Amino acid sequence: MTIGIIGSGAMGSGIAQVVATAGHTVRLLDQNAQALQRANQAIETSLNKLIEKGKLTTEAAAKIIAQVHLTQDMQAFMDCELVLEAIVEDLAVKQQLFRELEMVVPETCILASNTSSLSIASIASACQQPERFIGIHFFNPAPLMALVEVIPAVQTRAGLAEEVRALVESWGKLPVLAKDTPGFIVNRVARPFYGEAIRLLEEGVAGIATIDWAMTELGGFRMGPFQLMDFIGHDVNYRVTESVFTAFFFDPRYKPSFTQKRLFEAGYYGRKSGRGFYSYAPGTASPVPTRDAELGQRIVQRILAMLINEAMDALFLNVASHPDLELAMTKGVNYPKGLLAWADELGLPQVLGTLDSLYDEYHEDRYRASPLLRRMVRDVANGC
Numbered sequence: 001m002t003i004g005i006i007g008s009g010a011m012g013s014g015i016a017q018v019v020a021t022a023g024h025t026v027r028l029l030d031q032n033a034q035a036l037q038r039a040n041q042a043i044e045t046s047l048n049k050l051i052e053k054g055k056l057t058t059e060a061a062a063k064i065i066a067q068v069h070l071t072q073d074m075q076a077f078m079d080c081e082l083v084l085e086a087i088v089e090d091l092a093v094k095q096q097l098f099r100e101l102e103m104v105v106p107e108t109c110i111l112a113s114n115t116s117s118l119s120i121a122s123i124a125s126a127c128q129q130p131e132r133f134i135g136i137h138f139f140n141p142a143p144l145m146a147l148v149e150v151i152p153a154v155q156t157r158a159g160l161a162e163e164v165r166a167l168v169e170s171w172g173k174l175p176v177l178a179k180d181t182p183g184f185i186v187n188r189v190a191r192p193f194y195g196e197a198i199r200l201l202e203e204g205v206a207g208i209a210t211i212d213w214a215m216t217e218l219g220g221f222r223m224g225p226f227q228l229m230d231f232i233g234h235d236v237n238y239r240v241t242e243s244v245f246t247a248f249f250f251d252p253r254y255k256p257s258f259t260q261k262r263l264f265e266a267g268y269y270g271r272k273s274g275r276g277f278y279s280y281a282p283g284t285a286s287p288v289p290t291r292d293a294e295l296g297q298r299i300v301q302r303i304l305a306m307l308i309n310e311a312m313d314a315l316f317l318n319v320a321s322h323p324d325l326e327l328a329m330t331k332g333v334n335y336p337k338g339l340l341a342w343a344d345e346l347g348l349p350q351v352l353g354t355l356d357s358l359y360d361e362y363h364e365d366r367y368r369a370s371p372l373l374r375r376m377v378r379d380v381a382n383g384c
Ligand SMILES: NC(=O)c1ccc[n+]([C@@H]2O[C@H](COP(=O)([O-])OP(=O)(O)OC[C@H]3O[C@@H](n4cnc5c(N)ncnc54)[C@H](O)[C@@H]3O)[C@@H](O)[C@H]2O)c1
Pocket: 006, 007, 008, 009, 010, 011, 012, 029, 030, 031, 032, 035, 085, 086, 087, 088, 089, 093, 097, 114, 115, 116, 117, 137, 138, 139, 140
């Protein structure tokens, strides 16, 4: 199969590596010649690491590199069966790209976008044949992250999502099917990991180091919320939060925080700028957590209840199936357990109790429990 990829930045180069490794011929296009050269270099470096680890032979790596054809000319996509775009996150620019692309590719060519925050329907609407359009959302770095969200739009023809799902699986990835709603699965369900942690900080319940300690040591997450936000970068994380909030018609559940907005405005992006919630300047002492088990459990219980509620609501609204929700959070953001399984472990009444007491205390809509969670607790109580 010949696959076109447009945009050879962080995502496009990684995706090119994935599909070339799966044996496809890749045409990789970027408007910027230097970006193409950087992508070529990045793929080589990444493959060299696999050779060093003994996971790839030199011959196999050379073959993969030879499968990736760099181009700046869209005519190269004439023989493509699938074209995936990973260019700048701008609706008008993406729409214009697909208008031009449709004049070149065969009628049967599948068109896809790797967008994180735009609706698939809005990009597809620029196409002459929107029924062949679909979202294929990889995670960064694409060669290492197994999860891929497959997102059919309202215009997407019946059956295409299943075809794409099987194709993505043949690349050695774990595809999940998501509804075309803001943040798809992962970027929606994960919001409280950041938002509720910041809220705890703002309320003065605990400092960043204590919240991070609680979530890693007691919660079992690989990174604490503040460490993770600093790692992702507040430029990226704040923008995603803001765009999800806007796209949800300003549902208070997704409301961004002033704390993160100020970091973003100040250019304190996190690790990449040397300062975020933490300071990364050489010689700076890290803040010390208060290792209070009771406080730590309260922190974990509150953030976890919010995450579980988000997963429950995504299930309630058919954003994704039960197994796909679990796969998305364990493989897309490496959560230690699926949130729905975690809910069962904790006991649904306890999770609902945490949410309802927060709601009673604050009278804020962000703490409203999902109707599904409430129904399940009632069904269990009624012996259903
Ligand atoms: N970075 C992430 O963590 C991540 C994760 C998932 C999805 N995404 C999405 O993937 C897309 C790309 O993100 P990225 O981080 O790789 O960006 P990037 O800035 O690293 O790369 C984008 C590339 O697209 C090229 N480009 C821009 N406009 C173009 C055009 N009209 N024609 C051809 N090339 C063009 C740029 O020269 C650049 O090389 C975005 O839609 C983003 O939302 C990003």
